[in-house]
Amino acid sequence: MKMIAKRIALILYFSMVSGFAACGDDVPGSPDGIGQKISDVYHEFLGELKPMLASKPEAATIAPKLKDLREKYIQKFVALGKAQQAMSENDRRAVSAANMKANSEKQSKDRGLYDFGWLNEALAHYNKVDPNNAGKMLADVSILSQYAYFDLLKKQAPEEAKRLGIE
Numbered sequence: 001m002k003m004i005a006k007r008i009a010l011i012l013y014f015s016m017v018s019g020f021a022a023c024g025d026d027v028p029g030s031p032d033g034i035g036q037k038i039s040d041v042y043h044e045f046l047g048e049l050k051p052m053l054a055s056k057p058e059a060a061t062i063a064p065k066l067k068d069l070r071e072k073y074i075q076k077f078v079a080l081g082k083a084q085q086a087m088s089e090n091d092r093r094a095v096s097a098a099n100m101k102a103n104s105e106k107q108s109k110d111r112g113l114y115d116f117g118w119l120n121e122a123l124a125h126y127n128k129v130d131p132n133n134a135g136k137m138l139a140d141v142s143i144l145s146q147y148a149y150f151d152l153l154k155k156q157a158p159e160e161a162k163r164l165g166i167e
Contacts (some may be wrong), residue, residue, distance in 0.1 A: 003127040004037070007163050013154070016090075017142075018036045018167065027083045028082070028083075029082060029114050031059060031087065031091045031092070031094035031098060032094065032095075032098040033098075034080055034083055034084060034095045034099075035095045035096065035097065035099035035100075035101070035102060036097070036098055036099070036102045037080055037097025038080050038095070038099045038102075038148045039099050039102030039106060040078065040102070041076045041077060041145070041148075042073075042103070042145045043072060043106050043110070043113070044073075044116075045069070045144060046113050047113065048069060048112060049069065049119075049141065050118055050119075052065060052066075052069070052121045052137075053119070053122040054117065054118070054161075056122065056125050058166065059126060059129045059130035059133065061133045063130060063134045063137070064128070066134055066137045070137060070144065073144060073147075074147050075146070076165070077112060077144065077145055077146075077147035077148040078147050078148070078164055078166070080148040081147060081148040081149060081150045081153070081166070084148065084149070084150070085150060088136065095154055096149075099145075107133065116142075118138045119138065119141060123138045123139060124137060126138055127139075145157070147160075147164075154166060
């Protein structure tokens with residue numbers, strides 16, 4: 001029985017470590033650290049997205065770039081979600097609180113990125129020219145960080161949770 005427990009522990013450890021590599025940095029171990037990291041990753045995502053949309057490139061050009069960018073950040077959020085799954089319910093609530101605090105701080109410091117006028121403009125444009133691809137991907141931008149919250153992801157996007165192996 002001890003041997004099975006050790007194997008399970010090793011499997012969990014290595015699956016978490018391999019998932020964390022997708023974040024590019026070490027995943028913090030504390031609830032505050034993970035909440036802050038979720039905010040940092042979302043901020044980084046918006047920082048890459050905004051200039052990508054600025055000139056409103058052709059839908060055929062932007063759609064594959066959007067898809068790749070979304071997937072890159074989805075993997076980062078999933079790695080952070082894996083870290084949360086190993087935590088107690090109280091610690092998960094602390095992650096959410098820390099994330100909300102960090103988001104609020106970022107929004108007040110970088111209003112240009114978080115006013116979302118630029119995103120609404122791009123969304124209106126791509127919903128007209130490519131509603132089923134680029135428009136749809138942009139519509140989900142505001143909820144991308146839900147990939148770090150598995151319970152929410154399973155409720156709101158069960159097919160995505162399944163695709164990512166989140167049970």
